[in-house]
Amino acid sequence: MTDLATTTTTSLNKFEKFKAQKDGLAVKAEIEKFASVGWEAMDETDRDHRLKWVGVFFRPVTPGKFMMRMRIPNGILSCEQMRVLAEVIQRYGDDGNADLTTRQNIQLRGIRIEDLPEIFKKLRAVDLTSVQSGMDNVRNITGDPVAGLDADELFDTRELVQQIQNMITSQGEGNPEFTNLPRKFNIAITGGRDNSVHAEINDLAFVPAFKEVEGARISEQGAEEEMTFSSPIFGFNVIVGGFFSAKRCEAAVPLNVWVPPEDVVALCRAVLEVFRDHGLRANRQKARLMWLIDEWGLEKFRAEVEKQFGKSLIRAAARDEIDWEKRDHVGVYKQKQPGLNYVGLHIPVGRLFAEDMFEIARLAEVYGSGEIRLTVEQNLIIPNIADSLLESLLTEPVLNKFSINPTLLTRSLVSCTGAQFCNFALIETKNRALETVKALEAEVELTRPVRIHWTGCPNSCGQPQVADIGLMGTKVRKNGKTLEGVDIYMGGKVGKEAQLGTCVTKGIPCEDLIPVLQELLISHFGARLREPATV
Template sequence: MTSTVPVATSLNKFEKLKAEKDGLAVKTELEQFAQLGWEAMDETDRDHRLKWMGVFFRPVTPGKFMLRLRLPSGIITSEQMRLLGDVVQRYGDDGNADITTRQNLQLRGIRLEDVPAIFRKLEQVGLTSIQSGMDNVRNITGSPVAGIDADELFDTRDLIRQVQDLITNKGEGNPTFSNLPRKFNIAIAGCRDNSVHAEINDIAFIPAYKDEVLGFNVLVGGFFSGKRCEAAIPLNVWVAPDDVVALCEAILLVYRDHGLRANRQKARLMWLIDEWGVEKLRTAVETQMGKALLAAAPKDEILWDKRDHIGVYAQKQPGLHYVGLHVPVGRLLAADMFDLARIADVYGSGEIRLTVEQNVIVPNVPDSRLEPLLQEPLLKRFSTEPETLSRSLVSCTGSQFCNFALIETKNRALAMIKELEAELDSPNNVRIHWTGCPNSCGQPQVADIGLMGTKVRKDGKTVEGVDIYMGGKVGKDAALGNCVTKGVPCSDLKPVLRDLLIQHFGSELRQEVTTGS
């Protein structure tokens, strides 16, 4: 298939660069770029088109690139994890990996001259980073315990793999879907707890019965951006599992050919829905598919509060458990990656799973290996029983590695949460999300307390600060939170968070703090 994207009458900067040269074209030029060096490269290729290959130039770390993988359903093997550990170990203090809020891994410290060799190694173990940036479909999310959850309704792993294969031509790159108006998110849930955050995806499939047949109701249009945030809305469509891939293809083609391209800030799918109405979108999708679609089931099966999967749980397979490990703000060093690979081999089946909360699951652990696993030194840091405030802490990359971030997030989030846990008894898990800028990679709008980086004035100087969001709900009654306080300097934030935790979430000052001892 080839792209049939219409040329917009007024092209913005990004539409111009795509019209001049498809992002996938750089695939054949990687060896040349590696020899040329990042400083001598064409800037448009370096700063933008390399993102079609999952390679991101980072001005805040010149010469050290980020590599974003594709891990459908967040599943990775021990062999793959070990190889990625080898990759980041090469770069010393600059090399690490971050688990993302889309069940994915981003590697940091990568040098351009090493990219061709890295890609050859990735291919050998069945990994790809193709079409993971810019105007492409991002990592496709699903339940992190698909296929092993005793209570799941549908194992979505194969469907998610099929959708990825469609979009990327099985990892080779697919120009049919490499020129969307903007980035695009897809999630497919087969569980009852909305583990995929369906409401923040451009397309979300959530389980629903129609005439006693299990399929999916479809939501469309959910997104975060610096300009606007919207929860997904019903398309009024129910599909059987066999139609999921075809429906994804049809929606993507309609969006590709009709999405708004003149103003990049108004190019996500929801803006097209605003202009057309959801019924026109549905009709266009039916025309693209060549058949009528069934109306949505009257109710879906998202009935539970959202689980975080941290701890030890029995699987549907007798005698096996999955063990959820808390990874503080999702940061992995090379040594951690080697350790996780070894643990997955020794105690499980050589499989590792990632969650949208930036944590890790080791599945398929037999009864006899459970206790030895729990005694592993790594589990002192990656705990199965973390403190209540640390447990649900999420953070984007922050200004340490990302040029979009207005503040540092990960290190600050960890330090502040430890201080708050030292001062407070907090009986309830509180989901605190940090994001460094309005692009909302840290998803503050779905948190109990969301912190969005900004610049503020204090004592006549510009300093790092946050806007505070509250009211985000996940699970069966998912809803986006709202900004309640603007412009709090980070230096003044801890007492503000402490008061919020006491007033709204049942935390109490520890006795030694109240007595001053």
């Protein structure tokens, strides 16, 4: 591992300097002290940066009210866990809410530093953790939202995702091996056919593929062993380097590696160790994995990973099994288990309040098995609903708010946090996104969903590059005034043959946006103007 203590501090940027002085995870032992002295008396580096290693984020736009980011591997949690999260934000009144994220995760808002010891106690009691969920750590690990439910899946991702989480975080307690990466790192595993995790935007992703593996392979002991299979066996092709940042956005590229499921965790470790020990650290804007791949070349990177892996890597399968269009899982669907269904609820821009979370937990417990699943579209799924209970569930009043059949623009709407709570955002997003879609749906009719993604700044948390229409917040000048505006992206595609969109128009004031979007919907997506109402 790179020893930053031996590196001259003058060669380090400010983030590497404070990481060299004190590991971020060290603040885990200081939570009681922070709660006692209060946020204003804390060391600024601890408050503004190191707290992120335990998932707590200082937000200058809401001083004294912190955000807490959980780790929800594969987006799966129990009704009991959901209730605890609801209890945490319930005490903060209007300031307390939760956001579902584009990584199948939950962020809690309104948190006060003096409550952290009790909050962490509550989380531990139901096996929840927020450790290593921010800064230079591996973020929430995504997997198929209908893993184990989908009759057409090729592999159930749940156990693998949990094993990777356990390896990286030492069973949720925090693992110093992986608390000092050059920058953040995203991992995704998909076992279905529709790329429900958006594999291409992750630093490391595993996509299903069948491979005929014959001939010699180097064993862990260094000896050749014969492996001959009469038919293709299941595993994963590996892609690397996908990321969004203010400076650059890239889709992941093939590593030319195939691994069976039993090697996935070890390969994750090897890639992370190579990134940790050799990733670029001088310039924060060039510290993601793709920059190292650019500097080394893909072959050298692959060779270093193979060396760390400890045995020879198998070349990638000729093709992967991503051959379906992307599903959003909103609605009612049969499970592979006879007599059971899963129901996908649309959560407008992913925003939940305590009463919503209690109600969702109740639905999961009364009608299902007590399990709740999150999706990368900021929606949620209640699985394991018996045929005999389905009709009753669909009459529940909360489904008027969280619809199973939302309108076509609303259905695919995604938004980042926006300026209401995020100091990086240049514009407000969530509320504006809902208002804009409502106005558009009053003016135009569509025949299919159109995916509109909002992000408040170039960090692209709302992922506008994967959308049909992506809107990135910016500041614009109009009539001598500075206003909130957007740059417009188009051409993003998810599912099979996924690709990133590109910026097509810059600097549209938000106050002028609705007619621009209306024209795009008509000219590119087959929308038509609604007929005027007759008197």
